[in-house]
Amino acid sequence: MHISIVKPLIGEEEIKNVKEVLESGMLAQGKVVGQFEGEFSQYVGVDHSIAVCNGTVALDLALKACGVGEGDEVITTPFTFVSTVNSILFQRAKPVFVDIERDTFNIDPNQVQEKISGKTRAILGVHLFGHPFDLKPILELCEDYNLFLIEDCAQAHGAEYERKKVGSFGVGCFSFYATKNIVTGEGGMITTSSSEVAKLCRMLRNHGENGKYNHVILGYNFRMTNIQAAIGIAQLRKLDWLNEARIKNAEFLNKKLKKSGLRVPTKKSNVKHVYHQYAVLVEEDFPMSRDELAEYLKNEGIECAIHYPKPIFEQPLYRNLGYEDERCPIAKEISRKILSLPVHPGLSKDDLEYIVETINSV
Numbered sequence: 148m149h150i151s152i153v154k155p156l157i158g159e160e161e162i163k164n165v166k167e168v169l170e171s172g173m174l175a176q177g178k179v180v181g182q183f184e185g186e187f188s189q190y191v192g193v194d195h196s197i198a199v200c201n202g203t204v205a206l207d208l209a210l211k212a213c214g215v216g217e218g219d220e221v222i223t224t225p226f227t228f229v230s231t232v233n234s235i236l237f238q239r240a241k242p243v244f245v246d247i248e249r250d251t252f253n254i255d256p257n258q259v260q261e262k263i264s265g266k267t268r269a270i271l272g273v274h275l276f277g278h279p280f281d282l283k284p285i286l287e288l289c290e291d292y293n294l295f296l297i298e299d300c301a302q303a304h305g306a307e308y309e310r311k312k313v314g315s316f317g318v319g320c321f322s323f324y325a326t327k328n329i330v331t332g333e334g335g336m337i338t339t340s341s342s343e344v345a346k347l348c349r350m351l352r353n354h355g356e357n358g359k360y361n362h363v364i365l366g367y368n369f370r371m372t373n374i375q376a377a378i379g380i381a382q383l384r385k386l387d388w389l390n391e392a393r394i395k396n397a398e399f400l401n402k403k404l405k406k407s408g409l410r411v412p413t414k415k416s417n418v419k420h421v422y423h424q425y426a427v428l429v430e431e432d433f434p435m436s437r438d439e440l441a442e443y444l445k446n447e448g449i450e451c452a453i454h455y456p457k458p459i460f461e462q463p464l465y466r467n468l469g470y471e472d473e474r475c476p477i478a479k480e481i482s483r484k485i486l487s488l489p490v491h492p493g494l495s496k497d498d499l500e501y502i503v504e505t506i507n508s509v
């Protein structure tokens with residue numbers, strides 16, 4: 148038995164779309180990218196989508212387009228992939244960490260206000276593992292203090308907060324990296340209903356052009372290719388059923404995992420959780436430590452992963468910048484207890500039952 152932790156589902160539609168692009172000879176950013184952007188906007192419920200070459204540059208451009216620059220502060224979570232927080236450093240701005248909620252692992256809205264200063268320009272939240280962060284109180288703070296809201300949606304394609312899709316509340320940043328809920332190999336998307344932000348992102352993506360060979364600002368080449376967009380169009384059409392399969396798998400695991408000392412994921416009642424990861428907590432009263440359980444599962448043929456083994460302020464890059472413990476005890480505790488189990492749509496009933504039996508018999 149071998150059960151992998153990720154498995155992108157690529158079918159005939161993706162292959163057919165890519166073949167058409169290859170045969171057309173129009174390989175770089177063109178009509179197909181435009182079509183992907185249009186369908187993505189419609190799906191998320193925004194006026195504009197801007198396709199880019201990965202999720203990291205989506206975050207980079209979103210922050211730039213919101214005017215984040217040297218000396219500004221951006222409030223964010225320490226419990227995420229490093230890319231989220233690095234996007235703040237790219238602007239020569241300062242990440243300010245707020246601890247997370249114990250149940251959702253997302254930024255704790257009750258601790259945000261005390262971190263707002265005269266230099267705060269934006270709040271960058273992450274819909275971690277596919278569970279939306281608590282948008283309502285954070286949007287209220289953005290309104291009161293005139294801050295931009297940036298949503299890192301790299302793990303949350305199709306997730307909803309009070310029946311609205313994530314990426315439609317602030318400026319959304321998505322990734323289509325090969326492990327995400329939908330994939331293009333590498334790829335990213337920015338979503339917004341601000342025509343100003345959209346215009347800046349489009350210019351920054353393409354050498355600061357506002358017309359052919361007219362360069363008004365310093366821009367980059369962060370474009371997506373038609374080849375990636377062709378895969379993305381086919382994947383987007385499958386997103387809802389891919390997510391439904393993840394949700395069904397998660398519900399099965401929630402119901403069947405019975406071992407005490409193992410805390411299964413929680414889901415708040417006002418959200419649609421799309422289970423990019425199925426992350427359990429291995430508490431002190433579990434018969435094995437988290438690392439022992441990970442090793443045991445690996446030996447039994449079940450891949451698992453630790454997202455993430457340390458909060459961002461413990462990464463050498465951030466330690467060297469002078470970050471200490473930032474009064475985030477929950478992020479520290481969770482990073483020692485967390486373990487991601489397979490939940491992807493490629494799992495069979497037998498796979499799921501084997502995962503449950505293996506863990507329940509520890």
Ligand SMILES: *Cc1c(COP(=O)(O)O)cnc(C)c1O
Nearest residue numbers: 201202203228230231301322324
């Ligand atoms: C994957 C990911 C990113 C970065 O996306 P890339 O496409 O890999 O650059 C950013 N934030 C989070 C939370 C992610 O999971």
